[in-house]
Amino acid sequence: xxxxxxxxxxxxxxxxxxxxxxxxxxxxxxxxxxxxxxxxxxxxxxxxxxxxxxxxxxxxxxxxxxxxxxxxxxxxxxxxxxxxxxxxxxxxxxxxxxxxxxxxxxxxxxxxxxxxxxxxxxxxxxxxxxxxxxxxxxxxxxxxxxxxxxxxxxxxxxxxxxxxxxxxxxxxxxxxxxxxxxxxxxxxxxxxxxxxxxxxxxxxxxxxxxxxxxxxxxxxxxxxxxxxxxxxxxxxxxxxxxxxxxxxxxxxxxxxxxxxxxxxxxxxxxxxxxxxxxxxxxxxxxxxxxxxxxxxxxxxxxxxxxxx
Amino acid sequence: xxxxxxxxxxxxxxxxxxxxxxxxxxxxxxxxxxxxxxxxxxxxxxxxxxxxxxxxxxxxxxxxxxxxxxxxxxxxxxxxxxxxxxxxxxxxxxxxxxxxxxxxxxxxxxxxxxxxxxxxxxxxxxxxxxxxxxxxxxxxxxxxxxxxxxxxxxxxxxxxxxxxxxxxxxxxxxxxxxxxxxxxxxxxxxxxxxxxxxxxxxxxxxxxxxxxxxxxxxxxxxxxxxxxxxxxxxxxxxxxxxxxxxxxxxxxxxxxxxxxxxxxxxxxxxxxxxxxxxxxxxxxxxxxxxxxxxxxxxxxxxxxxxxxxxxxxxxxxxxxxxxxxxxxxxxxxxxxxxxxxxxxxxxxxxxxxxxxxxxxxxxxxxxxxxxxxxxxxxxxxxxxxxxxxxxxxxxxxxxxxxxxxxxxxxxxxxxxxxxxxxxxxxxxxxxxxxxxxxxxxxxxxxxxxxxxxxxxxxxxxxxxxxxxxxxxxxxxxxxxxxxxxxxxxxxxxxxxxxxxxxxxxxxxxxxxxxxxxxxxxxxxxxxxxxxxxxxx
Ligand code: HEM
Ligand SMILES: [Cu+2]
Numbered sequence: 001x002x003x004x005x006x007x008x009x010x011x012x013x014x015x016x017x018x019x020x021x022x023x024x025x026x027x028x029x030x031x032x033x034x035x036x037x038x039x040x041x042x043x044x045x046x047x048x049x050x051x052x053x054x055x056x057x058x059x060x061x062x063x064x065x066x067x068x069x070x071x072x073x074x075x076x077x078x079x080x081x082x083x084x085x086x087x088x089x090x091x092x093x094x095x096x097x098x099x100x101x102x103x104x105x106x107x108x109x110x111x112x113x114x115x116x117x118x119x120x121x122x123x124x125x126x127x128x129x130x131x132x133x134x135x136x137x138x139x140x141x142x143x144x145x146x147x148x149x150x151x152x153x154x155x156x157x158x159x160x161x162x163x164x165x166x167x168x169x170x171x172x173x174x175x176x177x178x179x180x181x182x183x184x185x186x187x188x189x190x191x192x193x194x195x196x197x198x199x200x201x202x203x204x205x206x207x208x209x210x211x212x213x214x215x216x217x218x219x220x221x222x223x224x225x226x227x228x229x230x231x232x233x234x235x236x237x238x239x240x241x242x243x244x245x246x247x248x249x250x251x252x253x254x255x256x257x258x259x260x261x262x263x264x265x266x267x268x269x270x271x272x273x274x275x276x277x278x279x280x281x282x283x284x285x286x287x288x289x290x291x292x293x294x295x296x297x298x299x300x301x302x303x304x305x306x307x308x
Numbered sequence: 309x310x311x312x313x314x315x316x317x318x319x320x321x322x323x324x325x326x327x328x329x330x331x332x333x334x335x336x337x338x339x340x341x342x343x344x345x346x347x348x349x350x351x352x353x354x355x356x357x358x359x360x361x362x363x364x365x366x367x368x369x370x371x372x373x374x375x376x377x378x379x380x381x382x383x384x385x386x387x388x389x390x391x392x393x394x395x396x397x398x399x400x401x402x403x404x405x406x407x408x409x410x411x412x413x414x415x416x417x418x419x420x421x422x423x424x425x426x427x428x429x430x431x432x433x434x435x436x437x438x439x440x441x442x443x444x445x446x447x448x449x450x451x452x453x454x455x456x457x458x459x460x461x462x463x464x465x466x467x468x469x470x471x472x473x474x475x476x477x478x479x480x481x482x483x484x485x486x487x488x489x490x491x492x493x494x495x496x497x498x499x500x501x502x503x504x505x506x507x508x509x510x511x512x513x514x515x516x517x518x519x520x521x522x523x524x525x526x527x528x529x530x531x532x533x534x535x536x537x538x539x540x541x542x543x544x545x546x547x548x549x550x551x552x553x554x555x556x557x558x559x560x561x562x563x564x565x566x567x568x569x570x571x572x573x574x575x576x577x578x579x580x581x582x583x584x585x586x587x588x589x590x591x592x593x594x595x596x597x598x599x600x601x602x603x604x605x606x607x608x609x610x611x612x613x614x615x616x617x618x619x620x621x622x623x624x625x626x627x628x629x630x631x632x633x634x635x636x637x638x639x640x641x642x643x644x645x646x647x648x649x650x651x652x653x654x655x656x657x658x659x660x661x662x663x664x665x666x667x668x669x670x671x672x673x674x675x676x677x678x679x680x681x682x683x684x685x686x687x688x689x690x691x692x693x694x695x696x697x698x699x700x701x702x703x704x705x706x707x708x709x710x711x712x713x714x715x716x717x718x719x720x721x722x723x724x725x726x727x728x729x730x731x732x733x734x735x736x737x738x739x740x741x742x743x744x745x746x747x748x749x750x751x752x753x754x755x756x757x758x759x760x761x762x763x764x765x766x767x768x769x770x771x772x773x774x775x776x777x778x779x780x781x782x783x784x785x786x787x788x789x790x791x792x793x794x795x796x797x798x799x800x801x802x803x804x805x806x807x808x809x810x811x812x813x814x815x816x817x818x819x820x821x822x823x824x825x826x827x828x829x830x831x832x833x834x835x836x837x838x839x840x841x842x843x844x
Contacts, residue, residue, distance in 0.1 A: 009839050010501065012416045015326050015334035019425035026485070027432035030478040037474050037544045081421070101418040101496050108492045112530045119534025119564055123549060131557040139627060148552070163553040238546025241555030248541065248549075 011093040018081035025077050029070025035063025086270075089280065099282055106286040110293050113256070117297055120249050124304060127241050128156050135162055157242045167239035168230070170246060172306035175226045179219050180302050183257075186215035187295045190264075194288055197271075198278050209268050212291070216261040223254050249305055256294045263287040325834040333428075336420035338405045339832060343729070344427050345402025346722075350801065352394030352434065353715075357791050359387035359441075364787035366770055370777050379444065380770035381455040386441050388458025389476075392576070393483050394434050396710065399718050400579040401426070401490050404518045406729065408494060410825040410832065411512045413503025413841045418496040426490040433482035440472040457768060459569065462550035462561040466542045474543065477536045484529045491525035494518055503824075505843035509603070512823060513596065516603050517582030520610045524571045524578075527614075532568040535561065559624055566617035574613045577709060578606060580677075580717035581648055584670040587724050588652050590819045591667035592659030598651040605644035605651075612641045622690045623697045631690050638688035642681060649678055664817065665739045669720035672747050673713060680708030683758065698768075701761025707754045719746075719797065727812030730804035731831030738803070742796035749793055752786030 039061035046054035058064050088094060094102070136154025137145030145152065149162040160166045170176070193208035230236070230246075237247045267284050270276060276284050325331070335341050362383045366374045375383070405423065409416055417423045440453040452470035454460070465473055498519045502511070511519075538549040539561075548554025550561045581602075589596045596602065618626060618634040652674050661667070683705040687693050696702060719742070726734045756779040761767075765776045772780065803809055815826040824843075828836045 008415075010415045012420055012835075013336050015330060015336055016421050016424070017334050019421050020333050020428045022425055023428040023432050026429060026482060027436070030482060031436065031475070034474040034478050037540075038471060097500055100500050104496045104499060105419055105422075105492050108495055108526055109488075112488050112492075112526045115527050116530035116534050119531040119567075122531075122564065122567070123534075123538065123560060126560050126563065127556065131552075131560065132555060134557075135552065135555070158555045161548070161553065161555045165554070237541070238548075241548050244541070244547035244549055244554070244556070248538070248547065 010097050011088065013084070013088070016081070016084065018077050018084070022074060022077045022081070025070050025073030027070070028066050028073060032063045032066030032068070032070050035061060036067055039063055086275065089282070090275065094280065094282065099280075102282050102286070106289060110289060113293065114297075117249075117252070117300075120245070120252065121300065121304070124245050124249065127245065131241075132156060132158055158240060159242070161240035165240060166234070167243050168233035168235040169242075170226070170230055170233075170235055170306060172302065175222050175229070176302060176306045179222050179226075180298065182215050182219045182222070183295050183298050186212045186219070187292055189215065190288055190291055194284070197276060197281060197284060200278055202271075205271060206268075209264065209271060213261060213264050213268060216257060216264065216291075220254065220257055220261070223250070223257075246305060249301055253294065253297055253301055256290075256297070260287070260291045260294050263290060335424050336416070337834065338409050338417045338420070338423065339729075339834070341417075341420075341423050341427050342402045342405030342407075345398050345405060348427070348430060349395050349397075349399035349402060350798075352390050352398070354794070354798075355438065356387050356390035356395055357794065359383045359390065361787060361791050363387065364784040367772070367780050368784035369781070370772055370774055372771060375770070377770040378452060378455065381457075381768070382441060382444055382453040384768055385454045385457050385460075386437065389437065389454070390434070391710075392458060392572070393480075394430070396576045396714050396718070397487065398430060400518070400521070400576070400714075401487075403514075403579065403583070403718075403721055403725075404490075404494050407725065407825060408497055408515055408518060409501070410728075410828065410836060411515050411823070412498065412501065412506050413824050413837045413843065414497055414501035415835065415838050415840075417493050418500055419493050422489050423493050426486045426493065429482050429486040433479040433486065436475050436479040436482075440475055443472075459562075459565060460539070461565070462539065462542070462558045466539055466550050466558075466561075469543065474540065477540045480536050481533060484533045487525050487529045491522035491529075494522040495526070498522075503837065503840035503843050509600065510822075510843065512582075513585035513599070513602055513606075514579070514582030517578040517585070517606050520606050521575050521578045524575050524610055524613065528568040528571045528575075531564060532572075535564040535568065538564075559621070562621050562624060563618065566620045567614070569620065570617040571610075571613045573706075573709070574609060576714045577677075578610070580673070580714045581606065583717040583721045583724075584652060584673055585648075586823070587666045587670045587720055588655050588674075590724075590817050590823075591662050591664060591670075592656045593818075594655055594659040595820065596651070597654035597657075598647075601647055602651055605647040608644045609641060612637060612644070616641055619688055619693075622693045635688060635690045639685065642685050642688075645681055649674060649681075664723075665734070665736070665743060666720045666724035666817070668743050669716050669723065672743075673716045673720065676708055676712035676716065676750070680705055680710075680713055683708065696761065698766055699761040700757040700765045700767055703767050704754050704757035704761055707757070711754065712750050716746075716750075719743075722797075722801070724817070725825070726800075726804050727816045727830050728825060728828075728832055730807060731812055732804055732807050732809035733812050733816060734800045734804055735809055738796050738800045742793060742800060745793035745796065746790060749786050749789035753783055753790050754786070756783050756786075 039056065041056055041058045041064060043056045044053045045056045048054065085094075132154045133139070134141045135145065135149065135152055138154065151164075152162045153160065157169045158167070159169060189208045190212040193205050193212060196202075196204035196208060227247075235246065236243050238244075264287055267276075267287050270283070325337075326334070332340060332344060335344070362375060363380065366372070366380055405417060408414070437454075440451075444450055444453040451472060453472050454465070454470065454476045456464035456469060456473075460469075460476075498511070498515060502508075538547070541547040542549055542551065542556075548556040550556050550558045552558070585596055585602060616634055616638045618630060619638040622631060622634075663671075683701065687696055687702065687705055723734055723739060726732075760772075760776045760779045760783075763776070765772050812830040814829050816830070817826075819826045821827075822843075824837075824841060825832075827841070
């Protein structure tokens with residue numbers, strides 16, 4: 001049929017098993033996580049007569065396996081799903097309007113991520129500007145202060161909590177400053193790589209794409225080091241609101257850097273395979289946007305979590 | 309091979325419609341996915357409705373009769389969650405799926421596979437939530453389902469939440485993922501797939517209101533995700549976001565929740581506004597009055613909805629300046645809402661009105677929603693809210709806007725578009741029975757709640773003082789009556805699904821010709837607008 005070779009006005013894929021499969025994977029993962037929270041690995045489950053403690057091993061509750069299975073299932077699903085889209089992209093079906101859909105979709109996804117971080121930033125500002133001063137008796141809260149915790153002193157970062165427990169402060173100018181420099185540099189190397197892709201300079205593209213990934217990995221390693229250091233000092237996730245916010249915000253950022261690095265890595269492999277061309281490289285562009293977004297979030301984190 | 313007619317040519321292009329289970333499980337078709345959403349939401353309406361009937365059975369008489377208070381709390385909680393996230397929201401998404409591509413002349417939703425993912429997450433998410441209820445009712449030791457109210461305030465949901473709370477949190481995450489993907493799909497479809505000539509200011513209002521709803525969804529569902537994530541870590545990892553002893557604050561939970569929660573109520577009502585804005589002009593045989601002002605009113609409602617959230621927290625306490633700000637902003641939001649009601653009425657003014665079923669539901673909506681808006685205005689006045697807050701008056705308010713508001717327009721939409729979806733006209737007799745029974749019972753159900761609320765009956769309690777007994781008996785009668793009336797709709801829907809009924813012409817209601825959805829045959833073919841129509 002002659003008409004079959006014609007490109008459709010807008011490519012609508014045929015039925016696909018991956019969305020349903022992804023839901024099954026997601027469900028296994030979520031149910032597994034909830035069960036694992038209730039039956040954590042390493043919890044003391046018994047004490048022998050001689051006093052040794054018996055810890056729960058991995059796999060002693062099905063929730064552990066459910067997490068593992070769900071995660072693998074989800075990754076496998078996304079792999080097959082994206083394999084389908086890559087095939088379509090190589091077949092040229094993504095040109096025109098569909099490319100626009102992917103692009104806009106990615107931008108709105110990033111916007112939703114911005115709003116997720118906005119909630120965490122909101123929590124930080126609310127704590128810092130309202131809760132802590134109020135607990136210290138500001139405004140009409142003198143009695144709150146007097147009745148609840150009369151010895152509490154408002155300050156930020158909050159080193160001594162109302163209940164008397166305390167935490168430590170992470171300074172800005174050690175590892176965090178180095179990390180800021182690393183991420184900023186990685187955004188530049190990525191931009192160079194992107195320009196090289198458009199200009200068709202393959203060698204330069206591979207070099208700078210590789211450099212960006214390495215910078216991302218160094219960032220993550222340094223953050224891991226920073227966390228170890230924090231725990232040594234007594235700055236822990238459960239050491240009061242400062243620690244809660246610190247780990248929640250930098251931790252979620254770290255997860256995003258990890259995701260971004262994986263995306264860049266996949267792009268790297270696809271560059272080696274020669275998948276991208278100067279005018280057809282949506283996934284590359286999307287990963288780059290994501291990386292810049294993660295970078296900007298970090299700048300805000302650096303200023304309000306570490307520095308000020 | 310020779311092509312004879314435009315129709316066979318059309319079929320050549322496309323693989324035939326898939327059949328069997330695969331058609332539904334693996335679908336990439338906006339109409340099938342829309343149908344899935346609609347059936348799912350109707351199932352959730354019945355599940356949530358059963359829970360409401362348990363509540364009303366217990367409250368029919370003072371004293372404890374049917375369930376114990378612990379289970380009663382689980383019922384109010386899960387009823388609210390199922391109705392908001394399982395019935396109303398997915399139903400509007402189902403309508404968006406079916407109608408937006410048809411209304412803007414698009415071949416499908418922009419990202420069809422993601423569309424199917426948005427849907428298929430939901431049955432799993434609600435499976436988790438409802439499993440908690442079933443375990444509570446029948447499981448060994450009756451482990452409690454979520455029992456802290458649909459607003460899941462800390463510390464009820466953190467320090468004092470039952471073990472199922474963590475499952476609840478993760479199911480909310482799943483619903484959030486589904487909503488965000490669904491919303492992105494709508495935005496991209498509207499921006500990218502409009503037929504040539506379909507400029508933004510020519511789009512039907514349903515498309516406009518859904519576009520703005522989708523913005524709200526992408527903006528606030530992640531905030532909800534943030535809130536439940538903090539709950540999760542407070543519960544499991546010793547963080548103190550919502551615990552003052554560690555420098556946090558349970559009130560912060562309420563701020564974050566309502567920053568999501570107030571836009572959320574508009575997420576449920578804006579598509580409803582769009583639906584009646586489509587239906588009223590058709591049955592008034594007049595174009596919509598003030599189209600542009602409708603668009604601007606919708607946009608300003610959406611923007612204002614971000615700065616009114618603390619009207620849910622007047623009694624919780626905040627600085628006076630904050631209270632005043634949120635009070636005035638809330639009152640301000642009734643201005644664009646009033647513009648809408650004015651425009652609907654003005655559309656009908658001197659029109660040649662007829663009162664087919666979709667119009668009946670829409671008119672009931674306009675009147676009853678306005679009642680709900682007026683009680684909202686009362687609640688917005690801080691000093692009197694101190695009296696009304698957490699009483700049945702609030703329950704009456706939000707059921708007027710959500711049941712006789714959002715839900716009624718969903719029925720209006722169903723009666724209006726069922727001919728297009730199924731190819732047969734919905735049964736008039738059953739439809740009339742459904743409408744009149746629902747209309748009378750909904751008022752018996754919710755109107756007296758204003759009185760007991762004003763008289764001080766608190767919400768979310770399994771028992772009440774004796775002086776509220778008579779009204780509560782009537783309210784319960786109204787509840788059972790309303791619940792049973794929905795069986796008529798089940799019959800209507802099943803008959804249409806089985807293609808029983810008068811065959812429907814392409815444009816059964818004589819809708820305006822520029823409404824593209826009526827230019828395709830009834831039932832709408834599997835693929836429509838493969839090549840876009842040209843809109844003049
Ligand atoms: C004219 C517009 C409206 C105004 C001024 C308004 C105002 C209010 C106020 C002040 C409250 C808090 C009452 C209290 O807890 O003491 C409230 C509660 C509520 N409103 Fe509205 N409202 C309006 C429209 C709507 C609409 C359109 C919806 C949904 C479609 C809605 C849904 C709700 C819900 C669900 C609650 C109760 C939440 C809860 O505590 O469980 N409202 N409204
Ligand atoms: Cu509100």
